[in-house]
Amino acid sequence: MSEPNVPQTPEVPEAPAGPYVYDYAAAPNRQIVMPKTVPLPSYRTYLAEQKAAAEADEAKWQKSLADYETAKAKAEAEGKDAPKPPVRPVPRKDDNDMKAPVPQEATDADLLKLQALLGDKVEEIFEQAGELVCQVKKEAILEALTLCRDEAALKYEMLADQSGTHYPAAKDFAYSVVYHLTSICRRKRLRLRILVPEGFAPESACAVYPGANWMEREIYDMLGICFLNHPDMTRILCPEDWEGYPLRKDYPTVGWGQRDISFREDRSGMLERIALQKAGQLGLNLKQPKAD
Amino acid sequence: MFKNEEMEINLGPQHPSTHGVLRVKLRLDGETITHCRPMIGYLHRGVEKICENQSFFQGQVWTDRMDYCSAVANNLGWAEANEKLLGITVPRRAQYIRTLLNEFNRLASHLIWLATHALDIGAMTVFLYAFREREDILDINEAFCGSRLTTTAFRIGGLREDLPPGFEKLVRKFLAKFPTCLEEYENLLTENRIWKKRTIGVAKLGAEDAIAMGVTGPVLRAAGVPYDIRKAFPYAAYGEMDFEIPTRTEADTYARYLVRMAEMRQSARIIQQCIDGLPEGPVMAKLPKILRSEVNEVYHATESPKGEIGYYLVGEKGSLNPYRFHVRAPGFINLQSLPKMAEGGLIADIVAAIGTLDIVLGEIDR
Numbered sequence: 001m002s003e004p005n006v007p008q009t010p011e012v013p014e015a016p017a018g019p020y021v022y023d024y025a026a027a028p029n030r031q032i033v034m035p036k037t038v039p040l041p042s043y044r045t046y047l048a049e050q051k052a053a054a055e056a057d058e059a060k061w062q063k064s065l066a067d068y069e070t071a072k073a074k075a076e077a078e079g080k081d082a083p084k085p086p087v088r089p090v091p092r093k094d095d096n097d098m099k100a101p102v103p104q105e106a107t108d109a110d111l112l113k114l115q116a117l118l119g120d121k122v123e124e125i126f127e128q129a130g131e132l133v134c135q136v137k138k139e140a141i142l143e144a145l146t147l148c149r150d151e152a153a154l155k156y157e158m159l160a161d162q163s164g165t166h167y168p169a170a171k172d173f174a175y176s177v178v179y180h181l182t183s184i185c186r187r188k189r190l191r192l193r194i195l196v197p198e199g200f201a202p203e204s205a206c207a208v209y210p211g212a213n214w215m216e217r218e219i220y221d222m223l224g225i226c227f228l229n230h231p232d233m234t235r236i237l238c239p240e241d242w243e244g245y246p247l248r249k250d251y252p253t254v255g256w257g258q259r260d261i262s263f264r265e266d267r268s269g270m271l272e273r274i275a276l277q278k279a280g281q282l283g284l285n286l287k288q289p290k291a292d
Numbered sequence: 293m294f295k296n297e298e299m300e301i302n303l304g305p306q307h308p309s310t311h312g313v314l315r316v317k318l319r320l321d322g323e324t325i326t327h328c329r330p331m332i333g334y335l336h337r338g339v340e341k342i343c344e345n346q347s348f349f350q351g352q353v354w355t356d357r358m359d360y361c362s363a364v365a366n367n368l369g370w371a372e373a374n375e376k377l378l379g380i381t382v383p384r385r386a387q388y389i390r391t392l393l394n395e396f397n398r399l400a401s402h403l404i405w406l407a408t409h410a411l412d413i414g415a416m417t418v419f420l421y422a423f424r425e426r427e428d429i430l431d432i433n434e435a436f437c438g439s440r441l442t443t444t445a446f447r448i449g450g451l452r453e454d455l456p457p458g459f460e461k462l463v464r465k466f467l468a469k470f471p472t473c474l475e476e477y478e479n480l481l482t483e484n485r486i487w488k489k490r491t492i493g494v495a496k497l498g499a500e501d502a503i504a505m506g507v508t509g510p511v512l513r514a515a516g517v518p519y520d521i522r523k524a525f526p527y528a529a530y531g532e533m534d535f536e537i538p539t540r541t542e543a544d545t546y547a548r549y550l551v552r553m554a555e556m557r558q559s560a561r562i563i564q565q566c567i568d569g570l571p572e573g574p575v576m577a578k579l580p581k582i583l584r585s586e587v588n589e590v591y592h593a594t595e596s597p598k599g600e601i602g603y604y605l606v607g608e609k610g611s612l613n614p615y616r617f618h619v620r621a622p623g624f625i626n627l628q629s630l631p632k633m634a635e636g637g638l639i640a641d642i643v644a645a646i647g648t649l650d651i652v653l654g655e656i657d658r
Contacts, residue, residue: 039587039608039615046587097449097577099379100586129376129590157503161591161602161620180591180602180620184503184519191591211506214628222340237333237657246341253345 032252038170040195041133043103043126061088101129108132110190113153118144123195131191138194141179142203148181148190149208156181156190159209164196164219166248174198175225179205196225204230222247298326305334309412309643312653316630316642323638328631332624335657343617348374348448348583351617356442358619359655361404363443364397364433365596366655371446372527373592373603377614378448378583386450386575387529392463392566393436393445394528395559399470400429401597401650402552402559406477409549409647413490418480425473428466435459448583450576463567470560478553491546495633495645498543505632506625509599511649514551515543521595532569533562545648584610591620598622598650619658623651 064086071083106112106125114134115122121140126133136144148156161180167173173195181190196202204227205212216227217236224245226233235242244251299320304310313334319327339358343351351374355366368390375382382390407422430440435456437445445451481487497507499515512519520537522530538554540547585607593602599622606616626649633645 035608035615037608039589039606039611041587041589094580096579097381098579098583101376101379101588102586128588129379131590133589158506160506160508160593160600161604161618163604163616163618163620165606165616178589178591178604180604184517184524187524189525189591189593191589209506210504211625211628214624218624235333237336239333246338251341253341 032250035167035169035249038167040167040170040176041103041126041128042124042135043105044124046103061086103128106132110154110188113151114144114147117147117151131189133191133193135193135195138196138200138202141177141192141194142205142208144192145179145181145205145208148192154183154190155185156183156188158182158184159205159211159215160189162205162212162215162219164223164225164247166223168249170195172197175223177202177219177225201226201228203228206230221245224248303642309646310653311408311646311651314627314646314651314653314656316634316646318634318639318642320639323640325634325637325639325642328634328642330627330630332627332653332656335653337658339658340617340619344614347612348378348585348614351614352446353442353444355619356444357654358621358658359596359598359601359623359652360441361652362397362401362597363441364393364445365401365594366601367443367446368394368528369592369594369596369601369603371448372594373590373605374448376590376592377588377605377607378585380449380577380579382450382577383574384529384571385454385573386577388566388570389451389455389575390446391529391533392563392570393433393443395562395566396429396432398559398597399556400426400433402556403429405552405597405647405650406549409644409650410481410487412643412647413487415481415484415487418477421473421476421480425470428469432459432462432466435462447576449579450574452576454575460567463563467560467564467567471557474553474556481549482553488546490641490644491549491648492542492544494545494641495637495648496544497629497633501632502543502629505629507599507629509595509597509622509626509650510548510551510555511599511626511629513537513539514547516541521593521600525593527592527594529566530562533565535562545644548648582612584612585614593620596622598652598655599626619655621655621658623649623653623656624658627651627656 068083068086075082103126106127108127111125111127111132111134115125118136118140121137121143122134123137124135134144148154158181159179160182162178164175164177166175175196177194177196179192181192194202202225204216206216207229213231214236216230217232217234219225220227220233221235221237222245234240238246301318301320303316303318305313305315310316315331315334317329317331318325339354343354352367352370355370356363359366403422403426407419410418433443434440436459437443497511497515499517502512502515503517508519516539518537518539521527523537535558538551538558540551587609588607589605591602591604593600600620601622602620604616604618604620605614608615630645630649634642637645
């Protein structure tokens with residue numbers, strides 16, 4: 001039996017072989033839950049989903065009607081009371097102040113103008129939550145940005161924000177890069193979006209909007225998307241020798257190189273002190289020295 | 293004996309004028325800066341990654357800790373972005389109280405800017421005076437939400453609680469006193485010969501450059517562009533308020549100082565209107581117990597004291613947490629213009645240039 005007042009040296013686990021090799025089972029908070037869906041808003045997908053849902057609803061209703069007919073015929077043949085006819089369920093009315101915005105058809109003049117100017121380089125245009133979204137082909141992004149800045153009817157002078165998102169569940173692309181443009185003189189905002197597969201380097205926006213410099217460096221640092229013709233493609237938030245890209249979905253929240261802290265372990269000798277105190281209350285002396 | 297050589301030095305990350313942990317690599321030719329490269333990331337905590345793995349509600353305390361000088365403004369942007377993502381309508385009384393607290397926060401942030409900027413340039417008294425008034429504002433914060441610096445003031449859909457009793461009296465007392473305090477600062481600085489020599493013509497950034505770099509806030513307004521999101525894209529109760537956007541055309545450090553001083557007067561005006569016209573009613577929207585998002589993508593920008601703070605959120609169907617959370621930090625974008633301001637100037641002026649941008653490294657590094 002071990003001495004209770006002698007501090008036990010805790011078993012130190014061996015350091016992992018490399019920076020990426022971790023026993024995720026031993027550290028549950030490092031486990032990664034990879035996303036299964038691609039939350040990319042799109043008017044076309046929304047319409048298709050709505051149509052599919054309506055068709056499924058209709059098929060269910062037809063089936064319940066047919067079931068009713070057969071049940072009725074059966075009851076009549078057996079001389080029993082007829083069953084209740086089915087009632088089509090009315091969708092429940094939510095009386096709260098929350099109503100999720102859905103994608104809507106593009107009616108704004110700016111989006112239609114972009115569509116007219118870019119032609120088939122536009123993949124999709126729609127509006128959602130009062131915001132204008134234009135998804136263009138990834139090769140045409142620089143052209144679209146130049147057009148947005150210089151065209152007299154558009155005049156988006158400022159690139160307010162640029163960021164990316166990782167979609168590991170998507171099949172034909174891996175990232176989206178979004179450009180939030182602001183027109184100061186016309187008080188309008190527009191979002192340009194491109195979908196980028198793994199390894200593709202989109203054209204840098206620095207030539208059109210010099211302010212994109214640091215934002216693209218941040219995207220490179222956090223997601224690992226390189227930009228072509230960028231004047232200074234270096235890491236910005238992480239150190240130069242940092243491994244991995246933190247905002248990818250396969251990067252754990254509790255980062256590599258961090259210690260696993262178990263709050264149950266006796267970090268300050270507190271458990272030992274409590275044990276001694278309790279022993280003192282019971283009249284035991286655990287602190288007796290060993291007789292040599 | 294004297295060699296005509298360029299010298300490379302580091303300003304920061306420990307220099308008191310770098311407001312945290314900003315490192316600026318400078319190449320000097322005598323006293324003139326020939327090359328300037330700001331380096332950030334010493335405070336990076338991965339706020340975006342953390343918020344993506346927490347519920348919509350839990351993200352709020354992280355926005356407090358990004359820019360601790362204007363926590364309320366960050367909370368407001370975050371709450372409104374979430375409301376836009378989920379499609380929530382906020383009651384009017386809550387909007388008024390949000391506007392009021394946001395303007396108090398603007399005052400507090402501008403006061404801390406004035407204090408530290410003046411201290412950087414060498415004026416000690418203003419530092420002590422400005423902190424005196426900032427204490428009163430923090431007392432008002434404390435009366436509303438119990439904490440002074442990291443307020444966590446708002447909730448998605450409104451406010452946690454209504455104003456406490458006696459709050460109005462506290463606000464009116466402050467408003468009665470504040471104009472004389474502003475005059476005190478202006479008496480110390482505006483016509484001060486040293487202050488003018490250190491600020492006029494220093495760290496110039498013209499309107500075209502500022503717009504191209506994406507610079508917003510008082511720095512852009514001091515270049516003559518009347519762009520204020522409170523007017524351009526009204527949010528909270530700003531659409532119902534009567535106020536002006538102060539602008540200057542000189543685009544130097546002195547102009548930015550004057551713009552911020554004028555902005556403080558406008559903030560006091562907005563607070564007065566909020567407290568006079570405070571509507572009755574609930575302060576929280578009727579919401580389901582669990583907030584679930586639909587597939588949506590929003591970018592919501594609000595005017596923080598430092599410029600445009602934008603939250604980009606991506607919502608997943610049925611999800612309790614944002615799929616993607618990105619912050620467009622005003623300081624991050626504004627700091628990009630530092631080389632443009634500093635190159636060709638004197639090394640003593642880069643301290644004024646850093647101060648005039650009003651940066652907080654917690655927000656820049658996130």
